[in-house]
Amino acid sequence: MVIAVVADIVGSRKLDDRTSAQRILDETIARVEADLPLAQQPLTPTVGDEQQGVYRALDDALVSLLMIQLRLPDGIAFRFGIGIGAVSAVESVHGELADGPGWYAARAAIDTVHAKEGRAVPGARTWIVGAPGQDEVMPSTIAASNAYLLVRDELVGAMSERERRLTYGRLIGRSQQELAADEGISQPSVSKSLRSAGSAALLDGVAALRGDSA
Template identity: 40%
Template sequence: MSKMKELTSCAALLIDQVASRHTDRTQNHPRILAAIETINTKIPALDPLRVTVGDEIQAVYETLGDALRASHHIRANLFGEVELRFGIGLGDVEVIDAERGIQDGSAWWRARAAIEEIEQLAAEPGTAGLRTGIRDERSEANPLTVATARLVDTQLFRLRPGAREALRSLLAGLDNQTAAKLAGITPSANSQRIINNDLRTLAEAIETLGQLP
């Protein structure tokens, strides 16, 4: 737990499991903890990813880009194991109770509104793949951010397991030979997964979102 008391400009990230009541939470929990540990070592946070009440996970980041990077990387780490939904809110965060990890502030209100909105949208026909909600009311907010994040969601939703595995390796910066070995396939087969699913373009979009202020 960080020792921050109040931050006036940051990104709150709220994560929950999709259809968690219909999954084996006992089995999923250690997988989630392992993914959290991996992401926390890779992406600097003002308050690192941690499990809170029920099946929720939360963190606080300095920028929207860092919050999006964390969301995409934890999602990739759990491909095929746990399906996650994300809400990101930009604003202020105040620590109410540091010992118990209780926080408040406009960033959290917006993160909650964002995750509820994306859950509702995903229930509608034609938008089942949406997983990332963003509420950014800053004057410098880029109007293309939400649309781009939703396009990425849609593409991720359509990928088959093998293509998701190849994308995970791309995001991790692995070379083709190493990625193929981890997947148990030939380098040529891994290259075909990347080419046939336009994974380099998708990875570039994800990495670009991760650079947003």
Template identity: 40%
Template sequence: MFTLIGDIVGSRKIPDRSLAQQAISDALSRANEAIDTVQPLEPTVGDEIQGGFATIMNATLATLLIRLELAPAIDLRFGLGCGDVTVLDENRRPLLQDGPGWWTAREAINGLKNKRGTRYVAHADHAPTHAAQVNAFLLARDGLVATLNDRQRRMLLLSLKGRSQREIAETEQISESAVSQSFARGVRAVHEAQITFGKA
């Protein structure tokens, strides 16, 4: 299973933590509706979230959708892992579980050393996707997302949800030409990179 651990960046500086937790819960619900999960995304302890996926495509897409849903007020860093997972208590929420899938996700997020972004680590016995290539994609994708302004990030989110440029223009109450210009300045590149990665 491809595992995901997310951690709120600068959580202690958030002025209204209750409001932030509700926003995160809502964002996870929307991501769960948009992406097939093995284990639904859910909040855990210590300002973290977790979830499990059958493919690295869905795991990486989840990290992007969550960040875009919460921007600019809240940001998360993500560790992605791959390996076997053992559920120790199915009745507990969040699930009580263990195994290489979670060890690698924890290693990945610890490897970020409090930086923003996403990192992937696969267990030696379960490496269907080469970690170096995945991390190269994530570095480029997240670096490009960081250059987008708030409106462009909203456009990217809408495009990933299947909205046309005309629909995005109507939502943002701007011209289609303005949307097209934003797509040319990075929105299209991130969208196409994420979709292309999913087909690789």
């Protein structure tokens, strides 16, 4: 099983400085990979506002993409289409081209995100589609994961930039005291922010995905 991810930038045409935004995206992806290297091929710009990446396992992709969401500042965000299926490379005079059912599924997934954003779920940012030929367990795994992602995206979308930073810090194992020093606030203020943002649910979710929960 291969996990293909297509990402595009939310509101890319409305960004005041597209070059600066891309630099922030590149730095964020590199930082996430340095803090917790999970990608087989980290998200890399391809054309326009699109990025592509590959993960070995669905849980790796879900954790890594959450970290990217948490790390990005206000005003810059990705939407993600996750495809489960085989991927391949097609040789051309311009280099290797990504191909295969995993990529087709990822594109179908990001189309679903766009559709949900435009209707009743404007906070949707992530969706999963399985390519044909998955085993009998995968459809229920995808359905449960998509239900989780809808709620997760709403929770992250409601956070302030500081709350996302604090949640990210706790996810990578930093103490509340360290985070308080970075933010110039007290440790009780960090605790209060994490509690009001619902960070514990996100962190427990990550632990469950990684098999670390009790």
